[in-house]
Amino acid sequence: MTTLYHHPMSAASRFVRLILQEYGYQYDLAEEQPWEKRREFLTLNPAGTLPVYVDDNMRVLSGATVISEFLDETHGVLKRDRRLLAEDPFQRAEIRRLTEWFLEKMEQDVTMPLVRERVFKLQMPPTMGGGAPDSKILRTARNNVRQHMKYLGWLSASRPWLAGDRLSYADLAAAAAISVLDYLGEINWQENPEAKEWYQRLKSRPSIRTLLTERIRGVTPVSHYADLDF
Amino acid sequence: MTTLYHHPMSAASRFVRLILQEYGYQYDLAEEQPWEKRREFLTLNPAGTLPVYVDDNMRVLSGATVISEFLDETHGVLKRDRRLLAEDPFQRAEIRRLTEWFLEKMEQDVTMPLVRERVFKLQMPPTMGGGAPDSKILRTARNNVRQHMKYLGWLSASRPWLAGDRLSYADLAAAAAISVLDYLGEINWQENPEAKEWYQRLKSRPSIRTLLTERIRGVTPVSHYADLDF
Structure with missing residues (x-):
């Protein structure tokens, strides 16, 4: 297999x-x-x-x-x-642009710094860079979360799904990043009602529900992490 | 157009x-x-x-x-x-992996730090981060060049073209990064005969020759930059 x-x-x-x-x-x-x-x-x-x-x-x-x-x-x-990529080359390009946005730009601006400081550094030995989180890096990343959530909210409000009329790789890439950040309690859903409505739809899919049942050693998720109502 | x-x-x-x-x-x-x-x-x-x-x-x-x-x-x-991408899905995957290697990994390890320190900082106003290059960043990036050239040499020695039997996106991605670094004189061709033989074949193509005639304001290329014999 x-x-x-x-x-x-x-x-x-x-x-x-x-x-x-x-x-x-x-x-x-x-x-x-x-x-x-x-x-x-x-x-x-x-x-x-x-x-x-x-x-x-x-x-x-x-x-x-x-x-x-x-x-x-x-x-x-x-x-x-x-199919999770469109047939039309321009629509495929838009799906790929957003997938890259969530898995590369958001990763660098937000997801990787927060995961490294809050999760990896707990599990790494000090010789590999483990230790206490750097509060300056956390602060910068948390400021960036806000900008990224605004963009996600704007996309959610403008289109049925993030890249157009159908569920696509763009939604799965965004859900992948958002679910990691939500586990860590880094997302303010009150401030982002349109992104929340989109994420509720995603969370009702069996593909994501199995993922949300998993727990990371030593890090407890926010209480609403796996709930459809949050 | x-x-x-x-x-x-x-x-x-x-x-x-x-x-x-x-x-x-x-x-x-x-x-x-x-x-x-x-x-x-x-x-x-x-x-x-x-x-x-x-x-x-x-x-x-x-x-x-x-x-x-x-x-x-x-x-x-x-x-x-x-065609610059293969037909077979596994061959396409290998071409994409190497394209990403040269345009993302090599970019982060080598190309972007050297270009930022040696070119962009000359052209940027001080308020945007312009100024003298940081010698520690230059040293780290130059150490990384050696590792990347070894990998390029190994690929050149193992296959007719970097990703297999045909010229592909992988060769163009590598040539794009290498030509930027070569402009800046950051590549030691004596140490890398197999990569050199591959780059000579690339340099003889009209697609790259037009690129090599361009000059950047304020930065002179190494003397062999556009030569087939280097």
Whole structure:
């Protein structure tokens, strides 16, 4: 069976899991601590990033973009109106732009700094950079959350789904990042009613509900984390 | 005509120009200083990154990945054995993995720090971060160049072209980054004979030769920059 190397607090890993679950694809999970830079893991993916997808024939795909394009070519193309990338090249471009927005720009501005400071540093040994969170980094990232939530709210208000009329990779990428931040209690839903309405729709999907039942060692999620009503 | 917003020292911009030139596509160039964060430019691409592609109908595509996938879907697919992405999904994945390697990992480890410290800081006003280069950042980036050149050399020695038997996006992405670094004299070709042999083949292509005739204001390239013999 296909194995997905992932970390539960990696938005890119959650994104690929959501795609696999939306398409009803069976796979095994292997948790990887990316800061350990294990030699066997670097042999699979010299970039050392998550997620990594290894199929039955030990063929390896590395990174959320590479894996999601592969899944579109091998699975999505057969799914008709449940396909998560559009047919039209311009619509595909808009879906890809937003996917990149949530998994790269938001990752750098918000998700990765907050996850590193609040989760990874708890689990890393001091020799690898573990220790107390840096309050300046937290402050900057928390300011950035607000801007990103405004943009998400604006997209939610302008379109049925984030990239257009249909659920797409853009929604799954945003849900992946938002669910990580919501676990950590970093999202003010009162301030963002339109984004909240969109996330409620996402949360009602079975693909995301299984993800929301998982807990990270040593970090308790906010009380509403898995609730449809929040 | 299509307009490409670019910067001459942006590897991602060079990558898209190389694709357009390999496919014989006519386009206009508009130079953008990304640190200025011009309001009109942010309207085109809220992420503020280069390149940005605007077609005749004012439809906008942002970012090298989005643009290159669009060009494959609208042009590459018609090019048969001159197509720059493969047909097979696993080969496409390998081309995308390496494209991302050169335009994202190498960009963060090497290209962007060196370009920012050595070029952008010369042109930026002090209020936007201009000034003298930071020698610690230069030292770290120069150490990283060596590792990246080893990987490029290993790929060049193992395969006819970087991702397999045919010229692909992977070669153009690598050439885009390497040509920026070579302009700045940051590459030791003596230490990397296999990468050199690969780059000589790239340099003989008309798509890259036009790029190598351009000069950046205030920064002189190394003497061998545009030469086939270096």
